[in-house]
Amino acid sequence: MIETARLLLRPWREPDKPAFHDLVNTPAMMAHFGGVTSRDRIDALLDGQMASQAADGCSMWAVEFRAGGTLAGICGLRAARPYKGTPVDDELEIGWRIGERWWGQGVAKEAAAASLAWGWANRPEPRIAAWTGAANTRSWGLMRRLGMTHRPELDYQHPLYAADDPIGAMIVYAIDRPRS
Known part of the structure; x- marks a missing residue:
């Protein structure tokens, strides 16, 4: 669906569930999600993403490496309003969880940048937001590197x-639609 130099972002499939569980359900990956x-x-979580894809045309997609098809994590946009x-x-949310094996290798940034570009091209929202716990420095650090700014009022x-x-104290970053 979305291709980058290294990655393919695509809708989830039922057979992805075991690999995703093994990838994300580790102490390090779940530290900011309650364990x-x-x-x-x-x-x-994946059932919700599959439902979002069907209803909204987007979700936090499966992220896999183009070379070899190895699942790297999840990244994309969620239009559903669960909160x-x-x-x-009312915010279009961008989010990601990339397997710890690939932390520090630019995989999350590459997938997130591609998701933002897809959002601007395919969604009407004036901005895209992301949120995380204040202690999740890796996540909000990536938000900053993507050009997002902290929006304390959110x-x-x-x-x-x-x-x-x-863990539930969420800080919110957002980026406005680029002017053309």
């Missing part, structure tokens, strides 16, 4: 976490 979780919860009542309720407490859980 290692059940297979059912990881499968539900009703939060400041990000920061919120994630509804899936207790009010006093620091």
Whole structure:
């Protein structure tokens, strides 16, 4: 669907679930998501992405290496509004989770930049936003490298976490549609 120099971003398929579970459900990968979780919860994440793709024409896609087809993670855009009542309720979200084996190799940036370009070409929203916990320095560091800026008026407490859980304290970055 989306090709870069090294990567292919494509919709998820049912057979991707075991490889994705093995890739992302590790202590390091899940440190900012509440820790290692059940297979059912990881499968539900992909079910949601497949539903988003069908409904909205986009999702946080499977990221695989063009050479060899190895699954590297997930990256893309989510138009669905799962966080009703939060400041990000109306935001087109970009997100990523790239396997720790490829951290520091530019894979997340390459996939995210391609996702942003796809969003500008195919979606009407005036900006694209991303959010993460304040402690997730790798994630918000990438947001900055992508040209996104912190939007403190959009920061919120994630509804899936207790009010006093620091993992749920989301900081929000956004980038406005480029002027043509």
